[in-house]
Each structure stands twice: as C-alpha cells, then as structure tokens.
Amino acid sequence: MLAEARAIDRAAQRYPDVEIALAPPYPFIGPVRDAVTAIGVGGQDCHTEAKGAHTGDVSAAMLADIGADFAILGHSERRRDHGETDALVRAKAEAALAAGLSVIVCVGETLAERDAGQAEAVVSRQVDGSLPTGEGSAVAAGRLAVAYEPVWAIGTGRVAAGEDVIAMHAAVQARLVAAFGDDAARVRILYGGSVNGENAAGLLGAEGVGGALVGGASLTADAFLPIVAAASQAAA
Numbered sequence: 001m002l003a004e005a006r007a008i009d010r011a012a013q014r015y016p017d018v019e020i021a022l023a024p025p026y027p028f029i030g031p032v033r034d035a036v037t038a039i040g041v042g043g044q045d046c047h048t049e050a051k052g053a054h055t056g057d058v059s060a061a062m063l064a065d066i067g068a069d070f071a072i073l074g075h076s077e078r079r080r081d082h083g084e085t086d087a088l089v090r091a092k093a094e095a096a097l098a099a100g101l102s103v104i105v106c107v108g109e110t111l112a113e114r115d116a117g118q119a120e121a122v123v124s125r126q127v128d129g130s131l132p133t134g135e136g137s138a139v140a141a142g143r144l145a146v147a148y149e150p151v152w153a154i155g156t157g158r159v160a161a162g163e164d165v166i167a168m169h170a171a172v173q174a175r176l177v178a179a180f181g182d183d184a185a186r187v188r189i190l191y192g193g194s195v196n197g198e199n200a201a202g203l204l205g206a207e208g209v210g211g212a213l214v215g216g217a218s219l220t221a222d223a224f225l226p227i228v229a230a231a232s233q234a235a236a
Contacts, residue, residue, distance in 0.1 A: 142188070
C-alpha cells in the first residue's frame, strides 16, 4: 500500500490542477501521511463523540491528530453493514467538521429503489437528513462535499448512464441550494461507482460532476492515475 501511495504522490506533482486524496484503512493513515507530500489523506469513517468509552471506534479528533485531512461518512457499506442512519451520518459529519476535518458525505439508491422510480426521492431524503446543520462557515470554506454513489454500481462494474448521473447530481444540487443558499456552489458533488480509467473522462465531463469517489481503482497507481489524468483534462 505504501509503495502505491508513493507512486500516486509522485505522479500527483504532474497534475497540480487536480485535488487528489487517498483514504486508507485506519492502521495505514499515519504511514501513508508520512509517505506522501502532494496528496491529501483521510479516514473512511469516524465516531460522533470526541472522547469517551467507545472501544474500537476512532474519533474525528484522533484522525486529525494523526494527520488526516478529511473523513468519508455515510458510505453505502456503512449504511448497509452497520445500520447507519441519516441522523448518525449527520452527527459524524458535524463531529468531523468540529475537529477541523473536511467531510465527504455519501448518498445513493439501491437498484430496487431505482427500478421503483424512487431514486431521486431517496437521494434527496438522504442529502436532507445527512448534511451537517449550522455549519455555514465550513461550507463557505469548501470543507464539505457530497458523493453520489448508486449502490448498485459500487464494485459491480456497472456505471450509471450519463443522463442519470446528470439528473441525480442536479437533484443533489437542488437540495444543497435549499440548505445553504448561495454557498451551495462551494459544495463539490462527486460521482462514485465503478469509476475507472476507461469511463472517467465521460463521467467527469458530465454536467454537475465535480470529481470522483474512486473505489477499487484507487488500490494501485496503474489503475488510479488514468482517472487523475482524465480529471486533469476535464478541468482544462
């Protein structure tokens, strides 16, 4: 993992117009932070409380102390495997922002919800329930992002159609405007779900897409760097 992180970090220097970050499992955050200089490093989750008896959990303050820049919260696997609710995701986001971290809040519908025509309603409800409240300064500072990741596309090789991606990002944007007004423009909306070097250019070039939350393709530099190159082209 450290060798791949170093390779991505070296390559990042060729793409100064792209913001690049890795979110390794907890045990690797410190070593990765020490190994890189040009990219961000974050955690895959955090606890709602800054301190207390919560065996096995990691607080946002701990992440910040070890050198993390951000936390990914509400990933579909956390929601599914750990029963995380929108309210819990919101509490985690507020804790992370309070600790000085940036936050990526994940939302997305299942295949059954999409087939039932409920995709936009489900995602809009998740955005409304998961976004931190009373965090205007953090939003204005660009420390909040939302990642739309259709659950049925994560790790499956399936990718949402371009028109669906555009529609869902527009729905997310509408909820952000309702929550934050003009500052909503500061909230980046990412797409996640089987992003790879072959489809990255099309996804990143879609209207409303401000970046990618990359899963399996981020595990090796060879798979990840073509996505970075596509992001650089989209930003040009």
